[in-house]
Amino acid sequence: MRPRRLSSMKTSYAHDLRLFPTAWKRIGLVLLLAVVVLVPLYVKDVFWLNLLVIAGIYAVAAIGLNLLTGYAGQVSLGTAFFIGLGGYTVVWFADPTRWGWPLWGWLPMAALIGALVGAAVGPIALRVRGQYLVIVTLGLVVVGQYLFRNTESVTGGNNATIEATHNLVAIGPVNFADLQLFGFVFKKEAGFVYLAWIVVLITALIAKNLVRTRPGRAIQAIRDRDVAAEVIGVSLVRYKIGAFAVSSAMAAVAGALLASYTRFISVDSLDIFLSIQFLAIIIVGGVGTIYGAVLGAVALQAIPEFINRFSDSLPYVATGTGESGISVASLNSAIFGILIIVFLIFFPHGLAALWERTKAFFQRWPYRT
């Protein structure tokens, strides 16, 4: 045993409360930052840039879902609904033909609307749990699609578009859709990589702060033992609803970013499969860790993009309409389904745990245990 790792050693609380207490965590963070900072500078292929943007945006919602499912223990299929909510916030508040708000207006607004609607829906989680909650949140997605479709004056209907505007994603002089820094001129996709990953970092920080303070401990206590939690003074009502609100806010922020990026929302895409995708992300990444949600988002975003790109050279995959074989979309669905099953059975703690194990191996190296 290496004495440094003896857990009985007295440590200072301030050290304990540091965000990245180990060298490994700091290295991981630096690597991640290096990728998202450097790729937009040197990679010009839109394929890779787009992949990073979408992965980042999905990571934001995945962190939120992981707070709800991994930390608060409530499995939800409602993510697609809240993503839609965030998207329509952009349609309503940011579109120049409507309110024309800038980024710093509509993005917090999406969080607020997500939180409020999440808090309003949250009481359902007090009445039902487990598989029943899954069914109820699934109903939310269906009802949501119906509402989005039928309130055309607000949402823009089946296929809503957002007018291109100069300041949609600008903060002061920094316009992420048309970024120029230190002599570099960035493509729209490259600028969005920065925007998306800044939001990922902020979201991860918020989530991390939450789980290491009183409210975050409370939601985990309810997950582990609700009667005992109540007996020590944790209000089930407040914390179950709170977890729902925070998680929904994060999904709505992701939805808003997505809409501002694609400038297009189709109600059909806000379906249960989208929600399942997020469940797959946190299962593959690792339920109950924050960086797991990020890992999962990157991994699962890469898969469909690669299939899409290389569908020509994949056997039995139809590329165009009328061609025989399995369509790209259904191949993706199948892969997500298989990944959920494989990870639940063989790697229930996800990529995050595989990473922990690799790390432990190298920490002991060259000793074997």
Place this chain on the structure above:
Amino acid sequence: MTTPQSTTPTATSDQDEPRLSVSGVTLRFGGLVALDDVSFDVHAGELFAIIGPNGAGKTSIFNCLNQVYKPQEGDIRLDGEQVMGKKPAKTAAMGMARTFQNLGLFVRLNVVDNLMLGRHHLMRTGFLAGMLWVGKAKREEIANRRRVEEIIELLELQQHRYQPVGLLPYGIQKRIELGRALAMEPRVLLLDEPVAGMNLEETEDMARYILEIRNELGITQIMVEHDMHLVMDIADRVMAIDFGREIATGSPEEVQNDEKVIEAYLGQET
């Protein structure tokens, strides 16, 4: 507000108002009478034991004290304050802390987090302050963590600090649960079979902690326990119940030699 403090007993004699006063509590589940007109007083600083055969209603008394069960009749007062009708979370804030017969730990959280959760009702940080890690939230974390460290030291849990409690041995888990209850700065500590399933050594350790809590921290304790040796060794007073009814209350010797108590236990042996 959140500064660490240990409850020091102001009165250990019985001329004052009792710390906990239970009178005429009756609890029914449908036709089953789990508790029948149970009354007892516990004084500040006292170590009060409740004994009785399986199914006598001991755990049910605890469940009434923190209002997980709502007794149909009776009166429960903590330092004169009404407990009946409060929510369980509220009774925690009033100072009622308990351990569970079958453990009620948060198994995926580590020892520090479990103990910090004991201090939940003494802390104020809400969702927003926590997420933004504002100065107040940070100071509150550190102040409460300091008290938790004292308890970790008292119960000799240092080496397990960061382990998920679900992975620790049963005897240690029992001790962590005691630690979590202590972290609540309770006015009354309710221990439901603190040494059940423990070997001799673990039992002696636990007895030592319980005595330390009484002698050094002066905390009032009610202990439900089947281990007669332990009860006779450390309890100040004992109440025996059978079929939800009180059958004897007094010093350990008195209760041990009470005819009805012997009968209740003999009846169970066969």
